Amino acid sequence: MTGGTSDRLILTPDQRVRVFVSSTLTELAAEREAVRAAVDRLHLLTVMFEAGARPHAPRDVYRSYLAQSQIFVGIYDESYGWIGPDSTISGLADEYRLARGLPRLVYVKEPAPDRDPRLVDLLAEVAADLDVVRRRFRSPDELRGLVERDLAALLSQRFHQTRQARAGEPGEVLRVPSARTPLVGREHELEVLTSRLTQDRVSLLTLVGPGGVGKTRLATALAERVACGYPDGVRFVDLSTAAGVDGVGEVFARALRLRTSDNVGSFDDVESFLRAKRMLLVVDNFEHVAGAAPGLAALLRAAPGVTALVTSRAPLRLTDERVYRVPPLRSAPQSTRTDLATITQRFSAVRLFVDRARAADRRFRLTDDNVEPVLEITRRLGGVPLAIELAAARVPLLPPAQIAALLDDQLSLLTGGQRDLPARQRTVRDTLAWSYRLLPPDARRLFARTGVFTGGFDLAAVEAVCAGESFDVFTALESLVDAALVEPDENDRFRMVDSVRLYALERLAADDDATAVRDRHAAHFVDFALLAAPHLNTPDSPVWLDRLDRDLPNLGAATDWLLESGRPGEALRIGWAIWPLWWQRGYIDESRRYISGILDQAARLSPKLHGRALVASGAMALVSGQDEQARGDFERARVLAREADDPVTEARALGPLGSFASRDGDHERAGQLLREAYELAINGDQQWLISLFHSRIGMIAYREGDPAAARRHLDDAVRVSAQGGDELGMVVARYTAAVVRSADGDGAGAHHSLLAGLRLAARSGDQASVGLFLAAFADLAGADGRLDRAVRLAAAAASFETPSSKLWMRAYVPPWPVAGPGLATIRVRLGDDVFDRGWREGERLGLRGAIDEAARE
Template sequence: MVTSGQQHPVIRTPDQRIRVFVSSTLRELAEERDAVRSAIERLRLAPVMFELGARPHPPRDLYRSYLAQSDVFVGIYGDSYGWVAPDENVSGLEDEYNLAPRGMPKLIYVKDTDTRDDRLKDLISRIQADDTAAYLHFHSAQDLEDQVAGDLAMLLAERFDESKAPVTSEPDSRPNLVGRVPVPYTTTIGREDDIDAVRTLLSRGSDRVVSLIGPGGIGKSRLAIESALACADLFPDGVYFALLEGVLEPGLLLPTIAYYLGIRDNGETALEERIALALEDRHVLIVLDNFEQIVDAAPVLVRLYTVAPTATFLVTSRIVLRIRGERVYEVPPLTTPAADRPASLDRTTRTAAVSLFVDRARAIDPHFDVTPANANDLADICRRLEGLPLAIELAAAKVRILSPAGIASRLEQSLPLLTAAVRDLPERHRTMRATIDWSVSLLPDAQRALLEDLGVFATRFTLEAVEALGAGRSWDGEALDALASLVDASLVQQAELGGRRVFSLLAIVREYAVGRLKERGDADEVRRAHADHYRALVARIAPDLGGPGQAEAVARLGLELPNLRAAVRHLVYTDRLDDAGDFAWSLLIYWWISGFFAEVRVWMLELLEKQHERPITPHTRAIAWFFALWGEMWQRPSEQVVAGLGECVRLFTESGDEDAAAMALAARATARVQFSPLDADKAESELQQAVVTLRERGNTWAEAITEVSLGRISWVRGAADDARAHFDRATAVAEAGSDLFTTSVAGNLRARLNFQLGRIEEAEREFVHTLLVSVGLHYEEGVAYGLEGVCAVAAAHGEAWRAAALAVAAGEIRRRIGIFDVEAFTVHTPYLEILRGRDPQSVAAGEAAGAELTVAEAVQLALSEEEFQAVADRLQAW
């Protein structure tokens, strides 16, 4: 394998799946590429094949960014050296090898042949001398697949051994994966002073909200990203990045912040209280990008920083928030050449705007630079575009088809006319809108129509979703090529997420596209198509939520979450209220497991408001009220809530949905107990009635969850045997249906009860089992419960240091995700307090160590080595 003798880095990627970049000619080695893809996927790794970018003029920055995010380079070489584009010195094949980082492991496979191109022979000779590359031969595609699978497995085994470094005292304060600061795909130019200025503001600690203000396209989001990365050392407890682009309702600000912090909202406690608990005494930076859409929610930030005084917010917005504690930083445009001055030929004296244009143009033409012939035109372009970074990038993308003189000429002709049509906008807003208009005007009709239709998507989307949207549209059948052209034009961005290629529009481009859709009168039609695609997607995935495919279904829906939100919004907006209710109800298990009840409540309340304009069925009314009352049931129980859920039971029953009626009945019983413990007998009777119905209907997920509720009531009332019987049934039903979530919930409660009853060994086995199940589902609340359970057992055995470390590690998880526990079900703390009295030094040492443990390290401390190895791969993504 690789024999450089250097220390290899531990492999890490944003989504924690190992990414394997595959380089080869496309047509000559199509069969071999398929074989390598199969080998990579056999090992559950992510192949990076660059199929979309493999065109005559691939954007160099694009595959450079793919390489930067990859972990292993696989080269497949046959006869052909590959095509050398005009003005290029090497083929894309050699260029990819040249751009691969030196420290990246490289596996090179050369096909046995007698007809190899001379330039490819030279490249292979150079590779043979490269001490970071392993050089191997193969005969057939099948032979290649076996070799690649075996070599990758060996490479990963080597890296795993190298990763076993001693545990340091540095805590892993990385935020939840979904909230990590995104890595820019291109170079940031001309923002050094701005980054320093923002860092100065954030380092003072006196400004609770720092707002980066400016028009669309001026680079607020990029400045926020670079500033967040540059300030990580100022915030030892983490930096979180929350994208608000698809959040249009002020009521969704708190749920969105909770989502990016990794807080699960099951409705049992007010979300603001959970966030306050999660942020308590933590020095964190929370970036809120694109706040202008929900500026009416700005006072919420004041409430948050009041209860969490060590948290700081960095906000991007087109308008000032005007709240107490806000420090405004006006994001300036990039510097442009002085009036009538040409662009500088000297890089050291070149303005930022010109440098940005040259950098982006070189992604298309590597030899592009400022010359005496184009210096005046480049200066004119940058001045005309007022130093707006996005406008300059859009203009630079036209180097593919126009010279700088051609770009300058067309801008001179187009911009005054276009800006005159949008005089109601501030000046730089007009310039940005006009630049997009101009850029789009150069596209063929099909590509222009596709771009406008893409505005219906939220934040990101897949090629599959685009193709589904295309049925009957003017670009139907041209999605792949048209999308590729929009990527080349810098109007669409692409990236990898969860091993899938995804696409996105910048917020201002999406705003432009939606505006054009509305002007054409096509907005509702495209919204319907979008909603129908995601309804069909949910119809395929939702049945797996209660059974064997639960973990995969939750993960897949998580990747689609922004468009699931958009689909509900489209359904409500286009008055398809019954469809909106059915869509929300079909995802009930997902909302429950992932904790999105507050978001669904916002949509359902909007739906109820619209019922006066457009009638809804009793079934839809019951769904909407069920979601609206869920949080009230836990947080503000009352006679009205009990009565409201009773009305849901009636409406579901009248609609013929016995399943839903039984679930509403169980919810009413829970509300009844929350409101008045004196109603426990009636509540227990209603829960038992619900269980019978759900069992008869074959709804095993709801049956098991309801049995859990019965067990909790019995436990609180002191009927331990009854409680255990209910937990036994809940666990048996959940395990029979491969329902990981309820297995974890019911199993943890049963284990706690067994521990309380003195059945220590039985409790330990179940604590370990539910901990493993929770890791498999990426259910952090369950992991915290499991760690506390093992802590209780360790304390009972007198293991003071281990018990204390696990207790604190579990507490850190609880605090970070904002979860509380019912005192009646807590079993580990009394034993730990006994040990504190007997061996205070060991307990203190364990608590200090526990505060430094990562989730993976805490799980490892709780499990045997064999048990830990069973979930070690899963924990890499935490």
């Protein structure tokens, strides 16, 4: 061989990915065939135990087959499987554990009323594993579809990650909006801005310009280019969704997936989390909350490794800010006379028009016949990208000459009372008005109604707000997409750039039907919340939480409208349905605001709804460290729930009251309240409450000197959480079990329980629990005398902990029984230099590195 390729493996054309299928052979025969069909359809190879190698021992067969496979698929029903004569676990369990390191897809058949308890334990292990995709299915046909989709997504995702993810990270490094179209004409700007971020090392770079000039698109392209320089990743913060200046910290916390509380400022949590991070924050639409600039400055001072890339219509006027005024694209002067190739090369405004026109109509070409009107259009629009895109979108209906004529004739008439705006901003608004007037009447009507949405929407939501209209919604929506007023987004959703959304809001405000539109919007999102509710705190919960998260701005807007129009009961229906989203994602600022608004109108609530609102208020106070308010809310809620015969709400009130009694040392009363709550939860089939109460009752049993009863309850908590897919209950159960085992001197058992909980918390994005588990690992390491490891783990824990996260976990889990030396003592023993070096190493571990460090025995 030549050319330096002799050290490379050259694969033959028949190489295919091998998919190892693990399941019992007879119980799931039909399901195995369904998986084989799905794998074959994707042109992969199915590897099954029964395929051959009969002379060999079964364990040797599946070990060898697994070693040659690239993907593991596990299918489970009720049987735990065969256990070999020299083994303590089944081949099914052994295969799963041997497959660590492979991508693992696990499918669990439901219902399974007679499932072997050993399989229940194995599935609990699966649920706690960070790297496993887990689904439920009911039939072979459903399984076939799930496997086919998951395999296709896995292969696509792994290809994508090889291009974007970096070593040591769990994969979610870059989180900015994906672009549907190429960035045109910004090569010079990207070079200049890349230099400022990578060479000048500025901490705050603000891209300034009028709406429509392309600030957000340029910022996201720049973030993609420089992402590799930020080991802790890139996060996108859209301030157009902030509820005023006071809500800015909340939006930052949500973008970083941080829990908040009512007793700690959100910016304090954000500062604490970012203090040791090396991260890029893309902060969009700062002009909406200009008064929050000092908060951003304080954040950057507290977190010297963080860079903020801001978009705004005006500078923030901060000391360390570097401002870059985003220019319009280059348009050709009036007297331009040159060939077509030179025009497209020299004038980026023309390139953009041609690119978007061809996207709208593949037949379009820049020719000698249309070049002059194209030049005129780009000149007339001042090189503003959004205006050019709106004009180019009309090419399928109008030739460039007619577009140019209409712009000349009509834009000067579309003042709309906005002639005091800067020229380029006026150009965008007038072009929007021009594009709006060219829409068919039905599309104009739909466009106004899209103004009710915040943060995007799907087809079902559009159809809901147009209920009773005489036009075809899908056809009208297609017109808006064709006109570049609405963009298709991922997950079958649609979005509007900020300038377009604000114009749609203007059109909605001028509509006589605006109140009815807002009513229909609110009714749709009440229904959506109620649709999601049964799926939350189940194995399907992650999918539904993500769906709710995407529409969180719309759910909030619906709640605001219902409160504004005096319907607190309807607002509470949303909050009561989606509370697991607020709870598991930690959106306490938002939930507290809405619950307070509901309680301000308590006179309009029935006793049942009033009790539920008080339970919610008490829960927010509990995780905010406001114990006296929480006690009062829960006591009042308990009385109202009993009067209204609402056992679920009563159980939710009794559980925390039992925890308060235990904290006060009154274990007898605590046990009584928790057992009463447990019975109510059983009768109400509230699995997540049942798991939580098992953990709390188990801890009381331990404190009363009955470790056997404690272990039974904690095992039951793990089992119930695993069956219901309750991640929060599982995290609480694992941590509480580790507390009991550590206090009993069972370090190995505590390590096992902590590791299972840590992996689950990381998988679900629960950073508050990640910090909690890592701090416990640090104590175990210190108790074992591994002081350098204790320092690294303590630093890793601190990099995930925030003031609110500590309050949150205090509300759910018992204090850790400290066994190792404190950090001050470790510093003395190791010396300042060794301690500080270890601390820096721990801060830089990241999520994946911290898990690997914790997992080491």
